[in-house]
Amino acid sequence: MTQTVEAPIEAPESDYDPFALESLQDPHTFDGASREIAPVVYIKKYDYYAITRFTEIQKALRDWRTFSSTDRPFYAPSPFRPRTLILEDPPEHTASKAAVFKVFSEENLAKMSEYFKAEAERLLDELLADGPVEIEAFRDLAVRYVLKVFPDVLGLPEDGREALLKFGDAVFNVFGPPSDLQAQKLARGAEGQEWVETNTAKELQSEGGVGWQLYQMAEEGKISEHTAQQILKSIFAAGFDTTTTSIASMMRAFADNPEEWQKLRAKPELVDNAWEEAIRYYPASRYGGRVAKKETVLGGVRVPEGAKLLTMWLGAGRDPRQYTDPDEFHVDRDLKGGHLSFGFGIHTCAGNQVARLEARTLLRAMVERIETIELAGEPRRAVNYQSFGHEHVPVRLTPAARA
Ligand code: HEM
Numbered sequence: 285m286t287q288t289v290e291a292p293i294e295a296p297e298s299d300y301d302p303f304a305l306e307s308l309q310d311p312h313t314f315d316g317a318s319r320e321i322a323p324v325v326y327i328k329k330y331d332y333y334a335i336t337r338f339t340e341i342q343k344a345l346r347d348w349r350t351f352s353s354t355d356r357p358f359y360a361p362s363p364f365r366p367r368t369l370i371l372e373d374p375p376e377h378t379a380s381k382a383a384v385f386k387v388f389s390e391e392n393l394a395k396m397s398e399y400f401k402a403e404a405e406r407l408l409d410e411l412l413a414d415g416p417v418e419i420e421a422f423r424d425l426a427v428r429y430v431l432k433v434f435p436d437v438l439g440l441p442e443d444g445r446e447a448l449l450k451f452g453d454a455v456f457n458v459f460g461p462p463s464d465l466q467a468q469k470l471a472r473g474a475e476g477q478e479w480v481e482t483n484t485a486k487e488l489q490s491e492g493g494v495g496w497q498l499y500q501m502a503e504e505g506k507i508s509e510h511t512a513q514q515i516l517k518s519i520f521a522a523g524f525d526t527t528t529t530s531i532a533s534m535m536r537a538f539a540d541n542p543e544e545w546q547k548l549r550a551k552p553e554l555v556d557n558a559w560e561e562a563i564r565y566y567p568a569s570r571y572g573g574r575v576a577k578k579e580t581v582l583g584g585v586r587v588p589e590g591a592k593l594l595t596m597w598l599g600a601g602r603d604p605r606q607y608t609d610p611d612e613f614h615v616d617r618d619l620k621g622g623h624l625s626f627g628f629g630i631h632t633c634a635g636n637q638v639a640r641l642e643a644r645t646l647l648r649a650m651v652e653r654i655e656t657i658e659l660a661g662e663p664r665r666a667v668n669y670q671s672f673g674h675e676h677v678p679v680r681l682t683p684a685a686r687a
Pocket of ligand 1: 369370371381518519520522523524526527530563567568569571572573624625626627628630631632633634635636638639
């Protein structure tokens, strides 16, 4: 018996505009609606494609030869976007990634871990010293913690660290159409750029720090000096906006779901899972980009050669084909199938171990010290093309009675 193979369909055309202000203000609704049209949607307005569902994004990212990283929607060289890693395919990418894995080795992460724990505990003890307290979780918790611990291990000066947030915010607005929003973000990012250029220079790296180790690899001939600086810039670019806004988002998720906080307090062994759920529920990165090197079929949809594609992982994080009750936040959700909030395949987030360590360490210290988290005002999301998160989360924290 011969099996009939269904011919692929053309990607349904959509008027959906992922970059319209209404989409940026409520991406879960708009990216979710396009996910329900088809696994691959043609975005007429820009002549680009969006891969919208979990399974198809995973499938595409497994096949880097077909779905290359060397081009993408709205790609134009920009001083905010280092060319290494995210814009490379193997073999260049393999060498750059190996260098990052070396600086974030198990040994280095173990050293960071002790330091992150001490600082998380110190900050929380200070915030909770006088009993119940109202704080703005983005500034008072996430930014204070992240801008202290990670730049310290990178060996950066205390002064001017806010530049990292401005720079990061611009980085995540490069891949999108020209607009007033983009112009504003890039102008603000330019204020951070000089600081970033200065602090990625070889002569300023303190001995033993992450930058110093990268330049050492250059001296040993493993990577070029240019690549060392570009990798360091990638770490600066991707390592701050993401972690701060995702910690603020996690605070909102707990404030909106007090029973989940109590569940976690009763079972602190769920901390790691709870944070994975928080990043699935509120991913810090909304999409990535690729180019199809040859014609192919994804989820029964034809993808033409040369198609530029967005990989919509925020929408995929709420894909009902992958998750039961995807719009609910449950610290004990079974996440064995994983999530795409750190991407997937060879470009999986190079800093995911650091991001996980930072967030889990903070969450563990919170679980030991905080009885309840309640909203104390209206939270506000950050409006940004590529990143997603909260920039204002007022909360009331009630300390737990401690032995
Ligand atoms: C919650 C925090 C973070 C989230 C949600 C996040 C998310 C992501 C995602 C989705 C990708 C894949 C991009 C793609 O395939 O197109 C990525 C790549 C990357 N991330 Fe992160 N990231 C986070 C934190 C960090 C940190 C802390 C660092 C640095 C220490 C970092 C450095 C990078 C780099 C260098 C890449 C490029 C990797 C490659 O191309 O192989 N990220 N990140």
